[in-house]
Amino acid sequence: MSGALAAQATRMLGGLELGPVGARHVGRLAAFDGLMLEATGLQLPVGSCARVIDADGNAARAEVVGFRGTRTLLMALDQNARHSCGARVEPDSGGGIALVGEALLGRVIDASGKPLDGRGPVAAHLHWPLGGIQGNPLDRARVTQPFDMGVRAVNALFTAGVGQRIAIVAGSGVGKSVLMGQMIAGADADVIVVGLIGERSREVTDFLETKLSGPVRQKSVVVAVPADHPPVLRLRAAMRATAIAEYFRSLGKRVLLLVDSLTRVAHAQREIGLSLGEPPTMKGYPPSALGLIPRLVERAGADSRTGGSITALYTVLADGDDNADPIVDAARAIVDGHLVLSRSLAEQGVYPAIDVGKSLSRVMTDIVTPQHAASAAAFKRLWSLYEENRDLILMGAYREGSDPSLDEAIRRHGELLDFVRQGQKERVPYDAAVAHITERFAR
Secondary structure (H helix, E strand, O other): OHHHHHHHHHHHHOOOOOOOOOOOOOEEEEEEEOOEEEEEOOOOOOOOEEEEEOOOOOEEEEEEEEEEOOEEEEEEOOOOOOOOOOOEEEEEOOOOEEEEOHHHOOEEEOOOOOEOOOOOOOOOOEEEEOOOOOOOHHHEEOOOOEOOOOOHHHHHHOOOEOOOEEEEEEOOOOOHHHHHHHHHHHOOOOEEEEEEEEEOHHHHHHHHHHOOOHHHHHHEEEEEEEOOOOHHHHHHHHHHHHHHHHHHHHOOOEEEEEEEOHHHHHHHHHHHHHHOOOOOOHHHOOHHHHHHHHHHHOOOEEEOOOOOEEEEEEEEEOHHHOOOOHHHHHHHHHOOEEEEEOHHHHHOOOOOOEOOOOOEEOOHHHHOOHHHHHHHHHHHHHHHHHHHOHHHHHHOOOOOOOOHHHHHHHHOHHHHHHHHOOOOOOOOOHHHHHHHHHHHHOO
C-alpha cells in the first residue's frame, strides 16, 4: 500500500521543482498607532509586504517602512482593518512586483493591481519590479524627435520631445485636467498609462468617461487610488503606473505617462516620513518626500537599447498659486520642461491657460527647425512685452509710439490669446501648429 502511495506521489509531484527555502520568520504585533504597526520577531527588508492575521483569522496587508530598535515598522494597506495586540505577522510574497502584460490595455486597476472596472481578473502574468530596474545612465537616449501633443500652444511654443519629462504646474481649478485630456486625445503614442493619485472618487469616474472615452481607452492603462486611501497605497500607485510604462517601453513602444498629481505623491511620502520620525524641513516636508521626486521622474525617458520611450507628464499643485512651493521647485529642477497655468488667463476664459512667459521646454531647440525656434521666440517676446507693461497699458499711462515693439505687442495681443486658446475637443496636429506660428510670427 505504501509503495502504491509513493508511486502516486512521484507521478503527481515529479515535475515540481523546489528551490532552496530559507527560514520563514513570523512576528507578533506589539503596537498599533494609527496606520503605523510595530512588530517583533519579523525580519523583513524595507519595502516588503506582510499580512497581519488576527485571532479570528482575518488578514490585513501591510508594508515594511522602517525599523525602531529591534522592532519592524509597518504601514497598514487596508483601511478600517481591526488589529489586536499579539496578532500574527507573516511575510507576504509579491509585494515588490507589478504584474504586467498586454492584458492591462483598456483596464482600470488599483495600487495592488486589482481590477476596478468590473471586467473580471486581469490576465497579466509577467513580473516587473515596482521600484524599476536600475540601468546604465548612458543607455538613456537623447531627446531628438518632436512628440505631437495635439495642443497648438504646446506643439508650437514648447515643443515636447519623445522621452521628455514635463511638469504641469498650476493651482487648483485652473484647468490641469482639461489640458491633460487634450493631450491624451491628441498624443501620438502607442500606449497611454495614467496614474490618478489622491483624486476624489468622482473625479476618477469623470476622467474615465470624458478624457479616456472611445478608441483612446483601448490603448490606455489607468491606475487609480482615491484620496481616502492609505498613503502607502497612493505611493504604490505612482510606482505601479511607472512600472507598467517601463514594461511597455522595454517592448519598443512609444508610451505617454501621466501622473496626477506628483504633489499628492509627495504628500503620501510626507505622511509616511513624519510617522517614522523624520524631521520636517521645508513647509513640513521631510527629506524623503523631496528625495522621492527625482527617483520617480528619472525612471521616464527614452531607451537607446529597445528604441522605446516614456514621455511623462506630471501635474504639480502649486498650493495657493505659490510657484515657489518646495515640490514645485523640486519638480522643476529635475524635469526637462514645465507648463505653468495662469489663473488670470483661466478667469478670462482662455483655455488651456498656459502662461507663455513662465513656461519652458528645455529640449525644444534640439528638435525644431531654426525657423520654428525663431518664430516661437518672437511670439514669446511679444507676450512678455505686453505682460511687463500690462499695468501701464490698463491705466492708460502708456503713450502709443513710445516703443514700436510694445505697440506691436498691444496691437497683436488678441491674436496671441487666440493662438493659445483651443477648444476642449479640438486637436491641432504638430505640423499645423508649426505652419501657423511660422506663417504669423516669422522674423
